[in-house]
Amino acid sequence: MIQFQHVTKSYSGDKKAVDQLSLTIPDGKIFGFLGPNGAGKSTTIKMLTGILPIDEGTITINSFDISKYPLEAKKTFGYVPDSPNMFLRLKGIEYLNFIGDVYDIPTDQRKEKIEYLTKEFGIYDVLNDAIQTYSHGMRQKIIVSGVLLHDPDVWILDEPLTGLDPKSSYKLKEMMREHARKGKTVFFSTHVLEVVEQLCDEVAIINNGKLEFTGKMDDMREKFSTEGSLEQLFLELTNHE
Ligand SMILES: Nc1ncnc2c1ncn2[C@@H]1O[C@H](COP(=O)(O)OP(=O)(O)OP(=O)(O)O)[C@@H](O)[C@H]1O
Numbered sequence: 001m002i003q004f005q006h007v008t009k010s011y012s013g014d015k016k017a018v019d020q021l022s023l024t025i026p027d028g029k030i031f032g033f034l035g036p037n038g039a040g041k042s043t044t045i046k047m048l049t050g051i052l053p054i055d056e057g058t059i060t061i062n063s064f065d066i067s068k069y070p071l072e073a074k075k076t077f078g079y080v081p082d083s084p085n086m087f088l089r090l091k092g093i094e095y096l097n098f099i100g101d102v103y104d105i106p107t108d109q110r111k112e113k114i115e116y117l118t119k120e121f122g123i124y125d126v127l128n129d130a131i132q133t134y135s136h137g138m139r140q141k142i143i144v145s146g147v148l149l150h151d152p153d154v155w156i157l158d159e160p161l162t163g164l165d166p167k168s169s170y171k172l173k174e175m176m177r178e179h180a181r182k183g184k185t186v187f188f189s190t191h192v193l194e195v196v197e198q199l200c201d202e203v204a205i206i207n208n209g210k211l212e213f214t215g216k217m218d219d220m221r222e223k224f225s226t227e228g229s230l231e232q233l234f235l236e237l238t239n240h241e
Contacts (some may be wrong), residue, residue, distance in 0.1 A: 001027055002048065002154065002187055007057035009043055017043040019209040021057070025187045030180045032196035033189040035206040036236035041189040042082055044206070045158045048187075049079045061154055062185075077154035078147030082162070082189075084139035088132035092123060092142050095131060096149060103150035110149070117145040121168050136163040144172060155179060157188035161195060173199055193237040196220075207233055 002025035009018040018040045025031045046052040050070045059066045064073035100110040118124040121141040161169045176186045204214040224234050
């Protein structure tokens with residue numbers, strides 16, 4: 001479970017990138033964090049994962065406060081960032097073995113899992129190439145494989161489907177469903193309404209740093225259809241490339 005309590009963040013000046021966000025992400029559900037470009041999704045996820053300090057409020061992941069107990073909190077989650085341009089000089093296999101070392105995954109299990117995951121995502125044959133030679137989608141797949149390799153309880157995914165080919169996107173969605181079915185936590189962000197409609201059990205909508213809505217998908221549809229003030233937001237969430 002993830003809990004945000006009155007979380008606020010400004011980069012500079014008065015404008016708040018995230019403003020008094022309070023939100024609970026339950027276990028056993030796929031939870032979508034939806035908002036147009038610049039709404040505050042990545043800032044929220046960067047605070048959640050301990051990359052950015054929180055100005056005000058608290059965030060707990062499986063009861064560990066990310067500011068007070070960062071190591072304990074970090075052991076419980078896996079994170080796929082929106083930009084997969086990391087560890088570019090490593091070969092794919094070196095990156096996955098590095099993750100295996102960090103999370104103490106026994107060598108025999110590691111080999112089997114790496115083979116399974118990278119075959120599922122169609123990157124097995126390029127594991128001996130440097131990540132910098134990979135396309136955006138392939139870089140994303142190696143990072144997703146790294147997260148799945150250590151199989152954390154809590155998955156935090158920032159725009160995970162952007163840049164994935166349809167087959168890999170389908171596979172990742174299936175894996176997210178399976179993880180939630182096992183009673184684990186899946187929290188992902190997107191600026192595309194259609195993605196949450198396909199995938200989510202529950203959704204939170206953020207706009208200009210503020211929470212506009214949180215609840216079940218049917219209630220979100222109802223809110224969009226009945227509240228005229230949300231029309232512009234709805235257009236921004238549906239009108240994408
Ligand atoms: N490093 C930064 N310095 C200053 N302002 C920033 C920085 N990063 C983000 N912002 C601002 O904070 C606000 C929220 O940005 P954020 O990246 O969290 O939005 P987002 O919902 O993730 O958008 P996108 O869908 O485009 O990734 C925006 O107004 C953005 O311009």
